[in-house]
Amino acid sequence: MNINPYTGIGLAIILAFVLMALLADIIAPYSPTEASGNVLEPPSIHHIMGTDNLGRDVFSRIVFGSRTILMVVFLAVAISGALGTILGLLTGYVGGAIDRVISFIMDSIYAFPSLILAIALSVALGPNPLNAAIAIALTYVPTYFRMIRGQVLSIKSEGFVEMAKALGLPTTRIIFRHIFPHLIPTLAVVFSMNSADAVLTEAALSFLGLTVQPPTPDWGFDLYKGRGFILAGAWWMLAFPGGMITLLAIGFALLSEGISQSHAVKSFE
Amino acid sequence: MGLARYVIVRALLIIPTILLLYTLVFIVLRVLPGNPVLAALGTKNIPEEQLQAIMRELGLDKPLYQQYIEYLVNFLRGDMGYSMVVRGRPIASDITDRFPATLELSIWAIIVSFVLGVGIGYVAGRSRSSIVKHLARLYGSITYVLFIPALGLFLQLVFGLWLKVLPTGDRLSPGIYIKPITGMYTFDALIQGDLVAFIDAVKHIILPALTLGLVLSGPFTRLTLDNMEKVMESKIVIAYRSRGIREEAITRHVFRHTLIPVVTYLGLQFALLLGGAVLTETTFNWPGLGTYLVDKIMYRDYTAIQAVIIIFAFLVGLISLITDVLYALIDPRVRYQ
DSSP, rough: OOOOHHHHHHHHHHHHHHHHHHTTTEEEEEOOOSSOOOOOOOOOOOSSTTOOTTOOHHHEEEEHHHHHHHHHHHHHHHHHHHHHHHHHHHHHHHHHHHEEEEEEEEHHHHHHHHHHHHHHHHHOOOOOHHHHHHHHHHHHHHHHHHHHHHHHHHHTSHHHHOOOOOOOTTTTHIIIIIIHHHHHHHHHHHHHHHHHHHHHHHHHHTTHHHTTOSSSSOHHHHHHHHTTTTTTTHHHHHHHHHHHHHHHHHHHHHHHHHHHHHHHHHHHH | OOOHHHHHHHHHHHHHHHHHHHHHIIIIITTTTTTTTHHHHHHOSHHHHHHHHHHHHHTTTOOOHHHHHHHHHHHHOOOBBOOOOTTBHHHHHHHHHHHHHHHHHHHHHHHHHHHHHHHHHHHHHHHOOOOHHHHHHHHHHHTTTTOHHHHHEEEEEEEEIOHHHHHOSSSEEEEEEEEOOOSSSSHHHHTTTOHHHHEEEEEEHHHHHHHHHHHHHHHHHHHHHHHHHHHHHHHHHHHHHTTTTHHHHHEEEEEEEHHHHHHHHHHHHHHHHHHHHHHHHHHOOOOSHHHHHHHHHHHOOOOHHHHHHHHHHHHHHHHHHHHHHHHHHHGGGGEEE
């Protein structure tokens, strides 16, 4: 079996970060929240990514910080994917006034800058990781809704759906057993692209202080703190958290690129 | 349908969208947090009479439906209420102070993203090497997921700290003054013919505009490249070739065809632009609406947060209207749908 190189590289990056999060206790050489060296030490053998303004090991904070961002992102994508898919399936299949009203609401939210909506929601809900996940999830429901609904509209007039209807199968069975499986490939592309967006949104909320409270390690928040030491030349406080956020987002972007490429090829053959 | 009627119909269709967004923002910021004054003060130990007095002053003691209507009516009149934290400061004047900075950054970022994105897409589209096309597509998907603060801080480190050629924050150097006309310093300095101030303003906007523009440029590259490939395979090109038109002239024609979808995409980029502007401004201490919003979040100043977010909702509505009209101008068929 041939794996698309983009899919392979993307998956490898994501898996590396997942492993890092799972094995954080083993990988991290020091505590992420307690000082283990002098203040603002540049990278060395003892601290491969240097130390921060409180003498904490930057590498250990990166390792433990992967837990925060991955948890928030996976939770957010799962919630918004489930909500958006179910809403899209139902309203797309049923149609009528409900479909028009929900589509209108979804389109309006979709037009609004997602980051600003996520900011408003997490301000209102209060700054903690769970609320950040909910805020990000609600922001991205329209992304799934629009895609699923569009596909349902085109599939529902196909012969096999007409036949299932003629056989008198219950509506929920038609939707979930006969229509839904056809949406899985597209859903996979949207899932991975949306995960990249969710990584960036989580990091942005953290950067604005809306996800965790100190001393919890978190890439976006650590980047924000590092910003205060840019004049002191502490580039390692910026480069590592910022680089990790970007790398994780690129991993998801490559995955979605790969899936959509191999799918385009398949449908072409 | 004539163009004038089309514009009016579109404008009326925008109203429910804005109302819906306003309602959502109202629910999220007024209803969800409970008592916003307590949230802003960060304490519950406040005498009941004093709390009531603040609530009355800010108009928060009235029933919610009344607040909902009054806020909208006042907002449309340009009255956005008063800050909860800096008491007695009208939010509308803060916003008029800050808005030109955001607009200026957005204009330059759009220019950068358009030139960079379309330029790379055009070069790759002309190239016959599939590697160049692959690289251009990769550029498109990777720049799209760059984290703005990470990119911005990286540029600050390189150009501000190590090479020491560009400033890392603010809009002007100390000692430079530009009399505000539009409030957008690069344009104001040009209008007044003040070259020193113009160069200073440009130096300050290069890094923020590059950061935001780079991130927004990816979709333009992919769109230009994809469309050029599509048009290159169309019958028009066969017709050109059969008439012996030079290949260079053909690419020029093809490029013109590809520009139409690219221009309409500009409007869609706007939501991304606004979100990106908030992060870019925070990264570069750019005193626009984005830094204002972030400052107000730190102080839980709900009335100010609400005002900024509703301004964004209005901007989104306005831009989608402008895009629709531009589209109808370019492609008259749209008007009759």
